[in-house]
Amino acid sequence: MTLRYLPEHAENALLxxxxxxxxxxxxxxxxxxxFALSIDAxxxxxxxxxxxxxxxxxxxxSRFGRLQDQIGEKLMPRFAALLGESPKSMLDxxxxxxKMQWIDSAEAFIGARRLRNLLVxxxxxxxxxxxxxLLTAREASEMLFSAFASIEATAASLELPGMSELNSxxx
Amino acid sequence: xxxxxxxxxxxxxxAQRVLGADARVRVFGSMALDxxxxxxxxxxxxxxxxxxxxxQILCQLSGAITLALGDRKxxxxxKDANTPLAPIFDIAKRTGILL
Numbered sequence: 001m002t003l004r005y006l007p008e009h010a011e012n013a014l015l016x017x018x019x020x021x022x023x024x025x026x027x028x029x030x031x032x033x034x035f036a037l038s039i040d041a042x043x044x045x046x047x048x049x050x051x052x053x054x055x056x057x058x059x060x061x062s063r064f065g066r067l068q069d070q071i072g073e074k075l076m077p078r079f080a081a082l083l084g085e086s087p088k089s090m091l092d093x094x095x096x097x098x099k100m101q102w103i104d105s106a107e108a109f110i111g112a113r114r115l116r117n118l119l120v121x122x123x124x125x126x127x128x129x130x131x132x133x134l135l136t137a138r139e140a141s142e143m144l145f146s147a148f149a150s151i152e153a154t155a156a157s158l159e160l161p162g163m164s165e166l167n168s169x170x171x
Numbered sequence: 172x173x174x175x176x177x178x179x180x181x182x183x184x185x186a187q188r189v190l191g192a193d194a195r196v197r198v199f200g201s202m203a204l205d206x207x208x209x210x211x212x213x214x215x216x217x218x219x220x221x222x223x224x225x226x227q228i229l230c231q232l233s234g235a236i237t238l239a240l241g242d243r244k245x246x247x248x249x250k251d252a253n254t255p256l257a258p259i260f261d262i263a264k265r266t267g268i269l270l
Contacts, residue, residue: 090242111234114247118226126255132226140230
């Protein structure tokens with residue numbers, strides 16, 4: 001049988017997939033518990049006097065940022081390499097990801113980086129902007145989950161060995 | 172001002188596509204100064220309209236400008252009809268160059 005991927009890149013790609021899977025789980029948990037709350041402008045105004053809620057927002061932002069970096073900087077480039085492509089820059093990686101339909105829009109993926117900054121700095125000065133950023137980040141999380149699911153489907157279609165199988169093949 | 176005419180065209184195009192024909196965009200900070208070298212690209216987008224979701228528009232502008240100018244340090248601020256006053260907007264307006 002002919003392999004449809006470069007086996008020398010399989011381990012790195014699978015490691016990135018496993019880490020991304022864990023980070024998806026962490027972000028899904030925080031997204032679920034955070035947005036189970038009734039979040040509106042009043043809620044945002046109370047953040048300063050409710051450190052436990054502010055901490056939850058921080059966890060969400062941090063997990064969102066980690067998953068986005070893991071997908072954009074590790075998972076997509078390593079799967080591109082696995083498939084014989086070697087995009088040089090972040091923008092090349094995103095163009096390839098768009099072509100592979102791992103993401104709908106490179107513009108939306110890269111634009112979502114701006115949310116992290118908005119969610120760290122704005123709640124003291126501009127309540128509405130912070131609220132909008134939080135709700136936009138909720139949607140952007142779904143974009144990340146969908147990118148992960150698409151790459152996971154690519155992995156399945158390539159019939160990659162599992163990590164345990166890969167380890168057992170090592171001398 | 173140290174943006175090339177191609178960069179200016181690309182920025183104007185993004186402003187019009189995302190915010191409409193009456194949007195204004197200024198470059199400010201070090202990129203507005205001829206004698207400086209390197210540095211971030213600071214852009215101030217302004218519209219008289221009231222946007223439903225400024226955060227989402229900021230992301231869209233940021234993504235579109237990054238795709239147009241390359242993945243370098245780009246800082247974007249946005250003011251619509253509902254944006255609270257802040258010193259940064261006055262500075263950007265006073266020192267910036269309209270593109």
